[in-house]
Amino acid sequence: MTARRLAGFRAWVWQRATAVYIGLFLVYLLGRLAVAPFGSAEALRAWLGSTPLWVAFGLFALALLLHAWIGVRDVILDYVKPPALRLALLAAVALFLLANGLWLAGILMEVK
Template sequence: MSDNYGYKRTVVGAHYGLRDWLSQRVTAALMVLFTLIVLVQLVLTKGPIGYDRWASIFSSQWMKVLTFSVILALVWHAWVGMRNIWMDYIKPVSLRLVLQIFTIVWLVGCAGWGIQVLWRL
């Protein structure tokens, strides 16, 4: 064990750290872009911002496609983050499994609801 550093280090784990780290940053960048696009449209709005204005922002086809992509990115982003938190802090495997399943059900449910709302506009 005293030699366990540098090139002799024993690498363990599932080896998906870098992929997850990168996917969380890429999805975060997409969410930032989306937030800026929505903000610009709101700032450019003259007059009161009611339901009609919100609906018109999301009703064009390109905005629906972008919002749909952002919903998927958000689900993946939050799943990677929450799974890391459960893996880091919840040691009993059965409790961790329950929390992970709850997270998946919650995120998929929210995404489904969001997509349903989006395509009703």
């Protein structure tokens, strides 16, 4: 998906769609923790290793990254006018999110 395609209406739709998914997943996660807290790292690893949860958590991570990108980009578009500074900040945010994405992907690969 190009940056151009993720602007305006599309970005707005994605931001809302990801917000709904993040909200639902967090409600489920908090409910799960309240009902049956994980006693150990192994228990957490086993929970995350089940295929439906692995997929659901992967989607959660993707939704979180996309939501964060659109939100932070909006703030930068609002406040930062100089093109060079704007580009630098957008690149820094993209790199930060990419690093987080790789870290989360690593965790998911490790538990599966």
